[in-house]
Amino acid sequence: DTEVTQTPKHLVMGMTNKKSLKCEQHMGHRAMYWYKQKAKKPPELMFVYSYEKLSINESVPSRFSPECPNSSLLNLHLHALQPEDSALYLCASSPLAGRSTDTQYFGPGTRLTVL
Amino acid sequence: DQQVKQNSPSLSVQEGRISILNCDYTNSMFDYFLWYKKYPAEGPTFLISISSIKDKNEDGRFTVFLNKSAKHLSLHIVPSQPGDSAVYFCAAPLGNEKLTFGTGTRLTIIP
Numbered sequence: 001d002t003e004v005t006q007t008p009k010h011l012v013m014g015m016t017n018k019k020s021l022k023c024e025q026h027m028g029h030r031a032m033y034w035y036k037q038k039a040k041k042p043p044e045l046m047f048v049y050s051y052e053k054l055s056i057n058e059s060v061p062s063r064f065s066p067e068c069p070n071s072s073l074l075n076l077h078l079h080a081l082q083p084e085d086s087a088l089y090l091c092a093s094s095p096l097a098g099r100s101t102d103t104q105y106f107g108p109g110t111r112l113t114v115l
Numbered sequence: 116d117q118q119v120k121q122n123s124p125s126l127s128v129q130e131g132r133i134s135i136l137n138c139d140y141t142n143s144m145f146d147y148f149l150w151y152k153k154y155p156a157e158g159p160t161f162l163i164s165i166s167s168i169k170d171k172n173e174d175g176r177f178t179v180f181l182n183k184s185a186k187h188l189s190l191h192i193v194p195s196q197p198g199d200s201a202v203y204f205c206a207a208p209l210g211n212e213k214l215t216f217g218t219g220t221r222l223t224i225i226p
Contacts, residue, residue, distance in 0.1 A: 004158070031212060042216035043159065058210060088156055090158050092214075103149065104214055106158030 004107035005034060006091050012113045015081060019111045023074040023091030032074040033104060035090040043090055049074060081114045088112075118142045118205050120182035121217035127223050134192040141186065145207040150190050152180060153202045153219070154185050162203075163190070192222075200224045 048056035049068040065077040094102040096111040128134040146167040151159035165172040
């Protein structure tokens with residue numbers, strides 16, 4: 001298994017809803033990432049988990065709450081989002097945490113629309 | 116501060132010809148670079164990488180060249196095929212885990 005999977009593919013939610021994005025990899029990778037990508041912009045890093053512990057939080061608002069229940073799974077819990085949070089949310093993983101030359105492998109993303 | 120820059124937002128190339136995508140960087144501490152390809156509504160796919168100890172890395176139709184003195188790298192695709200039409204991002208690790216991306220170049224291959 002050489003892929004990163006993300007569910008759901010599309011999500012539409014209201015500003016008062018609570019929802020979660022899920023990411024899974026079975027490559028034995030020890031680092032997992034959440035990125036946000038707006039149209040015609042590069043991916044922007046949100047969070048990094050290394051060995052299941054949060055190692056980087058890029059000053060992301062608390063309405064985004066990451067969780068890493070185990071080494072294969074990464075969640076992003078969403079609550080009280082704003083319309084400007086609408087974007088493609090990408091998950092990625094890499095073999096070893098803390099090694100800059102490791103390639104990150106991306107999932108297909110979840111297209112989120114906040115109404 | 117954009118430390119990795121792709122100054123051409125778009126590029127059109129005839130099928131069969133060479134496509135050259137360029138990337139400039141400002142941080143001389145970068146020692147590893149990656150190219151990703153992205154189709155609409157999909158995640159980026161890793162294409163090819165290069166370490167700063169090399170000035171060229173080749174993988175099939177894809178070759179990346181690195182000019183450290185100019186802080187410039189380029190991706191050559193030859194021959195270009197219709198399936199190469201996508202957005203291409205160059206990226207460099209900033210610190211151990213943070214990947215910083217360029218703004219991307221949309222490549223269109225004309226049949």
